[in-house]
Amino acid sequence: MPTPYRFAGEGPHAVKNATFFGVALFQHLAEQGRPPDLLLVGTEGSSWDYLEDFFVSLNLDPPPGWDPAFRRLEEEVEEGRVSQETLDQVLGHLGKSLGVQVAGLVLPNPPTPEEVHQRFLDRLQALYGQQGVKELHLDITHGYRYLGFVLLADALVLRHIWGARIFLHYGGLELRQQEAPVVDLGLVEGLMTLDEGLSVLKAVGDFRPYYSWTAGLAEEAERAYLVVETNQQQEVARLLEPLRAARPPLSHPLVHDWVVGVLEGFSGASFEEKLLNRSEFFWNRGQYFKAILLLFEALLVAGVKRFLPGQDPLNYEHRMEAREKLLEKLATLGGAAQEDYDLLRRVRNAIAHGTRPQGADAQRAVQSLEELEKLYRRGRDLFHRIREVHP
Template sequence: MEKYLISFLGRTPKNDGSYRTTVYQMPEGPSQPLAYFGYLLQERMQPDSMVILGTCGSMWDGLLDDMAIPDDIKNPLIEGLLEAVDEQRVTQEMLDHVMASIEPHTPCRYQLLLIPFARTETEQLTMLQVIANAIPDQAEVVLDITHSFRHLPMMALAAMQYLQAIKPEVRVTQLCYGEYNDDTKQGHYVDLSGLLHIQQWINAASLAEHTGDLTEVADLLSNSTLGSDLTKASFYMSVHRSDQARNPLKKVRQALETESLNSAAALLKPVLLQKTAWVNESYIFQRQSAQATHAMQRKDYLRATIYAFEAYLTRKVRESGAHPGQESNYQVRKEVQKSLDDDRPFRKTAEGECYLLLRNLRNALAHGDKGTQADVQQLLNDQARLESKLQHILDQLLA
């Protein structure tokens, strides 16, 4: 997997015809004085390709000043850019000419790419697309936000999120910033990679909130004592075996109450406790009802109907009193369901009508069709009506 270093090029004041040179305190010690922080990162990280993003007025000529290429190549290129930079009319064609000229003389590939000022939504979307086009489907990416307009670092972070969304095999591993202290006239290397980790946790929390899927949370906790139990529980939940998920989730909840989670993991503690609260319900019916309610809140109608139907059968088995402790027995549940299906007087009651509609909705959603019943077909063509009716069913059958 190739490594890409993405860096920005701003339009900062020039001193004596060039950028201000700065010594940066790097993790390994003071750097050599350089004007462009991206070159320090290039030397330190040895990327296969360096993507430099700038506007039509960025200091493209100054970028070439510190580039380690022969003067007979460098100087004509600088001269060709001076006027265009001053007048803010650098074009991508000019940058393409520079790239073709320097390519045989540089240790890594360069992509010098023109971006808009990102002042409007249209320009911001264009910038995202420029970055996405510069990175292949599989790559390690390091982002440097040192030299840019003040709003561009926010855009850059959004671009990394967009990049990983459309290219899942791209790994953004570091976010760097060269901080300059005007009092000491020196710079300092700042590793902002924690923002990337925080975003991973936020994404995992969002997935759990909107789908109930805890697998990404489990992956992020894979090195903790919670990870294996959460992974196991997530699998059981994905195959609708919530009873088997209960014990590992109890262990997860116990660990959350007693252990201190490190760094960004602590952000997910409230989400995990909320999403797993159902395991503390005493009865299977209550646990299944809670899961049906959570699914409804997420607008996951398939899981809502599945959990609601199972919860209702569990309730009827328990209420019958004929099979104590057998609420999960498959054969017992089938017998109870058959008795409900065959009970004509019951089917004419309000409860019976709700039961039949829930059963038919569950079957239609599970099989991915509209069902043969007219009332089911109508509901599956109208989200608002479906949601209203399904909530009514849950209120009637699971209360």
């Protein structure tokens, strides 16, 4: 018995009558542009005989060779043991009638999630290789409930490999009154985009995807990110402020408050605190190159303010002067201040320029994460010692 599926829109063209929702979806997508290729995923026990609905609902004549192949498929459906070979023959005929590539994947009944994952990606690789496709439309109406979740998770991976957009479609059979509404799951794609933006932000500190993909603030985010990455600390607070207040539509306050907290790591009450906060942000993410360089710069700025009063910490010459004099001045702090600064300076130079570290202690620091972490913590402590008595 055909079901009238109503897609978004009004009028008779918004309703597609089909026994199998996949047929209605194919017709709907075909009317939006080029008819899509099909990959039909099911199990040995799935109702593959519903494939005949493509001819019934679309008013197509079966091609030569269809009848014997389909009769063999019906026999296997009745026995609950549909083979990949039989399905491939039937789908070859169907593809000729539809004018698109039609492929199938027969899974064990029931399939394990691992089997779904591996064999689905194997099939897509065999069909499209590394080039892939630009859009993936997933019909999650039919099959085992967990099947759609695994296919969606695989599609998320393909967003990175192929750059494919993902569209989810659900024919609301249980919502049917006179018609079954096709549930709009565009929200899910938006949430996937939000998740990807948050992942980039958390991993590398790049907030541009979060704001440009989900809030339409690409230009504002680009300007702010440029001053952060080029270390124009005098501009950071001003350009980050509009972003703190601009919450993307799908970003709940629970999420956006976390983002604002991350942005705080790029700011600070003073220039040197901004540098240290960013250093710690990158250190916690394993970006040691940025972390060490920013920590050393924070020490220099703090040193200018304490040991060269009246000098401009943003002035290159003054900071170079501090770099030359700081080792001597640190003797007034006592303890291992001079040794810690000298070691950090030598390690910083090696990391910044890719040169051989000067001294066995610097060599150990760049070859051992444990030793590098000890040095980082000592450098951070030295920063606070330098600023302790500064007015």
